Amino acid sequence: MRIYDMRDAKVNLSRLIDEAIDAREPFVIVEAGKPIVRVAPIDMPEPAPQSWIGFMKGQIHVPVDFDSMGRDVIRTLFEGNR
Template sequence: MQTVNIHNAKTNLSRLVDRAAQGEPFIIAKAGKPLVKVVPIDQPAATQMKRLGFMAGQFSVPDDFDRMGDDEIEQLFGMNK
């Protein structure tokens, strides 16, 4: 993968972006230190994985979840029915 310094990236941004859009990602560095990686939007990162959650499928949400504790909350704020 090509690494370009920030000055060179500013000077040649259109050309670099066109190449990245064609599948040639590049890294922009400042003083030799990598700062950002430019990749096409539709190309997911190699390490990116979709995760459903560590407890996916292990519990269910009750139908009245959004109303749970209503009575206690009303008592705390003095809004008894």
């Protein structure tokens, strides 16, 4: 995605809009290094949001005894030594 600072965008806005329409590619205008607006052709579909569900599938191993790990320590912390 192309990025233009506010000064360049003010001077060349018509040309930038024409290029965005022709190339069917949005551009971003920044001010003081921070993005302030994204300009895209109106008939261009919005990007689909990415799903985070399952993004780490197969990368984490959960121990079989996960639900009972540290049971005695936790009981002692809550109940004290009885």
